[in-house]
Amino acid sequence: MGTENLGFEARCLLRGAAAGTLATAAEGQPFASLVTPAMAPDGAPLLLLSSLSAHTRQLRAEPRCALLVTGTPESVNPQTAPRVTLTGLAEPVPEAEVPALKARWLARHPYAAMYADFGDFALWRIRPGEALLVGGFARAHRIRLTDLLPAPDSVAAIEAAAEDIISHVNADHADAVAAIATGLLNGAPGEWRMVSVDVDGADLAAGEAVRRLAFTTPVTDPGGVRTELVRAAREGRSRLGS
Structure with a gap:
C-alpha cells in the first residue's frame, strides 16, 4: 500500500473514533487518559479539555503528547484491531478559531453541548508530528507527516x-x-x-x-x-x- 493510502487509512481511523487514549507526562512520569477527539478539517485532532483534569495541567507544562485510537478487531484477539498512535504538540485553540472548530467537535459529540460552554472547558488542538498505523496483528507502518495530512x-x-x-x-x-x-x-x-x-x-x-x-x-x-x-x-x- 502506498504511503498516501496509509495516511488516508490512518485519518479515517482518527476521524471515525468516538474515544481515544491521550498519553501525557508529568516530571517524567507517563500518564494516560480517556478522551473524546474530533478532527479538524486539516487533520489535527481536537480535544475539549477541562482545566481541572490532570492531563490538561500536564499539557500546559509539557505539550508533547500522543493519542491512540482503535477500530474494530477482526477476531476475539484485540491485537487484530486496526489502530493509530499519533504524536504531536498540544496547544489551546486560539480564540478566533474556537467557534468553527468547537462546532466541528460538537458535530462528533453532540451530547456534550450541555457542558461544552462551561468556564473550565477549553478546546485544544494537537499539532501532528507523525503516526504509527497498525492495520492488524503484525502489520505496522510508520507514517510521515507529509503523508498523514490531507492536501491543503x-x-x-x-x-x-x-x-x-x-x-x-x-x-x-x-x-x-x-x-x-x-x-x-x-x-x-x-x-x-x-x-x-x-x-x-x-x-x-x-x-x-x-x-x-x-x-x-x-x-x-x-x-x-x-x-x-x-x-x-x-x-x-x-x-x-x-
Whole structure:
C-alpha cells in the first residue's frame, strides 16, 4: 500500500473514533487518559479539555503528547484491531478559531453541548508530528507527516463549500442521508442529517447518535463529495432492499 493510502487509512481511523487514549507526562512520569477527539478539517485532532483534569495541567507544562485510537478487531484477539498512535504538540485553540472548530467537535459529540460552554472547558488542538498505523496483528507502518495530512488545497476547497453542501444535502436529499445512516452505517431509524463534511468523509447525526461515513478515497472538490454520497446512498438502499 502506498504511503498516501496509509495516511488516508490512518485519518479515517482518527476521524471515525468516538474515544481515544491521550498519553501525557508529568516530571517524567507517563500518564494516560480517556478522551473524546474530533478532527479538524486539516487533520489535527481536537480535544475539549477541562482545566481541572490532570492531563490538561500536564499539557500546559509539557505539550508533547500522543493519542491512540482503535477500530474494530477482526477476531476475539484485540491485537487484530486496526489502530493509530499519533504524536504531536498540544496547544489551546486560539480564540478566533474556537467557534468553527468547537462546532466541528460538537458535530462528533453532540451530547456534550450541555457542558461544552462551561468556564473550565477549553478546546485544544494537537499539532501532528507523525503516526504509527497498525492495520492488524503484525502489520505496522510508520507514517510521515507529509503523508498523514490531507492536501491543503483539497481541504480548502471542501471547507469553502461545506456549508452549501450540508444545506443542500439536508434540504433535498434527506432520504439519501437516511439510507446511508441506516443501511450502510447500521444506524437506527430516525431523522438523520449531515452535520459535517471533509476531504475524507462526512458525519451524519440523529439526535445524539452519530455515524461516520468514510469515503473510498480522499476527495478534492465538491464534485467528489457528490460522487461519494451517490455511491453510499445507492449501497445503503441496496442493503435496505429499497
